[in-house]
Amino acid sequence: MNTLDDTLDPADWSTLRALGHKMLDDMVDHLATIREQPVWRPMPEAVRQSFAAPLPSTGTDVQTLYTRFTAEIQPYVTGNLHPRFMGWVHGGGNPVSMLAELLAGAMNANCGGRNHVGIVVERQVIAWAAEMLGMPAQTSGVLLTGSSMANFCAVLCAKQKALGEAGHETGVNGAKLTAYASAGVHRCVTGALDMAGFGRTALRKIPVDADCRMDMTKLRAAIAADKAAGFTPFLIAATAGSVDTGAFDDLNTAADIATAENAWFHVDGAFGALAALSPAKHHLTAGLGRADSIAFDFHKWAQVTYSCGCVLVRDPAIQNATFAQPTNYLAAAPRGLAGGFPWPCDLGPDLSRGFSALKVWMTLSAYGTEGLAKVVDNSCALASRLAEKVRATPRLTLLAPAALNIVCFGIEGKTSQEILDLVADLQEDGLFAPSTTIINGQTAIRCAIVNHRTTADDIDALVAEILRRL
Numbered sequence: 001m002n003t004l005d006d007t008l009d010p011a012d013w014s015t016l017r018a019l020g021h022k023m024l025d026d027m028v029d030h031l032a033t034i035r036e037q038p039v040w041r042p043m044p045e046a047v048r049q050s051f052a053a054p055l056p057s058t059g060t061d062v063q064t065l066y067t068r069f070t071a072e073i074q075p076y077v078t079g080n081l082h083p084r085f086m087g088w089v090h091g092g093g094n095p096v097s098m099l100a101e102l103l104a105g106a107m108n109a110n111c112g113g114r115n116h117v118g119i120v121v122e123r124q125v126i127a128w129a130a131e132m133l134g135m136p137a138q139t140s141g142v143l144l145t146g147s148s149m150a151n152f153c154a155v156l157c158a159k160q161k162a163l164g165e166a167g168h169e170t171g172v173n174g175a176k177l178t179a180y181a182s183a184g185v186h187r188c189v190t191g192a193l194d195m196a197g198f199g200r201t202a203l204r205k206i207p208v209d210a211d212c213r214m215d216m217t218k219l220r221a222a223i224a225a226d227k228a229a230g231f232t233p234f235l236i237a238a239t240a241g242s243v244d245t246g247a248f249d250d251l252n253t254a255a256d257i258a259t260a261e262n263a264w265f266h267v268d269g270a271f272g273a274l275a276a277l278s279p280a281k282h283h284l285t286a287g288l289g290r291a292d293s294i295a296f297d298f299h300k301w302a303q304v305t306y307s308c309g310c311v312l313v314r315d316p317a318i319q320n321a322t323f324a325q326p327t328n329y330l331a332a333a334p335r336g337l338a339g340g341f342p343w344p345c346d347l348g349p350d351l352s353r354g355f356s357a358l359k360v361w362m363t364l365s366a367y368g369t370e371g372l373a374k375v376v377d378n379s380c381a382l383a384s385r386l387a388e389k390v391r392a393t394p395r396l397t398l399l400a401p402a403a404l405n406i407v408c409f410g411i412e413g414k415t416s417q418e419i420l421d422l423v424a425d426l427q428e429d430g431l432f433a434p435s436t437t438i439i440n441g442q443t444a445i446r447c448a449i450v451n452h453r454t455t456a457d458d459i460d461a462l463v464a465e466i467l468r469r470l
């Protein structure tokens with residue numbers, strides 16, 4: 001703001017207040033009319049170039065900035081608010097969470113630690129998350145940017161169990177430790193093994209069965225072969241809702257094997273863990289509550305605005321030992337602002353962190369688990385509808401079982417490039433935003449139904465539009 005003298009606050013609050021009210025009105029209108037807008041718009045080159053401007057040395061009036069926001073930023077975002085966005089696995093957000101972000105911004109709380117309400121709200125959210133996913137009441141956890149970080153933190157906890165204090169002092173140091181996950185594991189788990197110093201090849205990717213679930217016989221065989229070769233299995237990372245197809249590994253069997261091997265049992269449930277809330281899909285999550293750790297996102301199926309993921313850890317002492325580093329300037333105090341331990345900075349890699357817990361707390365409080373369960377049920381019912389339509393349409397082929405909320409299908413007589421072009425056309429025309437993947441060597445149109453605004457009409461219109469273009 002160029003009107004300021006000594007502080008960054010305005011000399012006259014009334015102008016800012018009026019602009020703030022307008023912003024809020026505009027954003028509520030934006031949400032209320034989202035269905036009438038294009039799903040996505042490619043960004044014109046001139047607009048892209050406007051973000052290659054030199055570093056400003058003098059200020060610009062915030063009204064001018066807001067005018068630029070409405071013209072050059074707001075139209076060109078990802079599109080995942082829209083009911084016809086079905087790509088990747090993106091949550092649709094919710095208006096309560098949007099407002100919570102405004103409130104949290106106004107509070108500007110640093111939730112790395114100290115004795116204040118942000119820490120207390122986050123503990124409440126972690127306790128609720130543990131209950132939702134069937135973990136014990138003493139489970140600890142921390143909010144993170146997303147499941148990529150949550151999976152990374154879980155791998156570090158598994159390392160803590162395997163190597164203890166030595167792992168902190170000397171690192172992995174050539175320890176022959178091996179981890180196991182399905183071939184359909186998300187890339188971030190492989191990346192987590194890499195970032196934790198084990199290297200990607202320490203993760204053994206176990207083939208999947210016809211339902212895209214980790215083959216437990218092959219898992220046992222891989223473990224036996226590794227042990228015979230002098231390796232120690234330290235981590236089994238099962239998947240609850242795989243990124244490509246939404247497949248669930250058999251969590252109980254994976255837990256049994258981990259127990260027998262004294263290995264850490266982790267579950268990547270980035271979106272699938274939320275199936276625990278759904279009466280119709282809860283059975284898929286059997287065994288989830290036996291996990292040593294779970295990674296999942298609030299920003300996906302729980303519809304909290306980006307970003308917010310979470311790692312839950314059954315043994316709070318292990319999570320604390322993984323991340324805490326005693327330091328004079330962060331010492332626990334019995335009272336005052338330096339009280340209120342344990343602090344989130346001892347449960348994850350971040351020291352300074354924002355008040356993400358507020359938007360989670362407000363979302364869970366506003367909609368309750370019943371509201372979120374309805375979203376999960378609705379997404380799965382819509383995915384079943386889409387899968388049925390694909391089965392009933394001769395030119396479309398279902399390429400993987402649609403057991404949850406993801407449907408992957410191919411188009412007879414179309415090359416891979418033609419399918420990729422069709423999806424890009426749908427996106428660029430602003431009509432639908434599915435994504436693509438490869439299933440058993442075949443290019444698939446991949447629809448992940450996550451958005452709470454998506455309806456049966458959207459599914460029917462997608463199929464009709466694809467058929468119209470063939």
Ligand SMILES: Cc1ncc(COP(=O)(O)O)c(C=O)c1O
Binds near residue numbers: 309
């Ligand atoms: C199964 C699975 N694991 C992990 C991730 C990574 O989550 P995030 O994008 O929140 O980091 C995803 C993202 O889609 C996912 O589907």
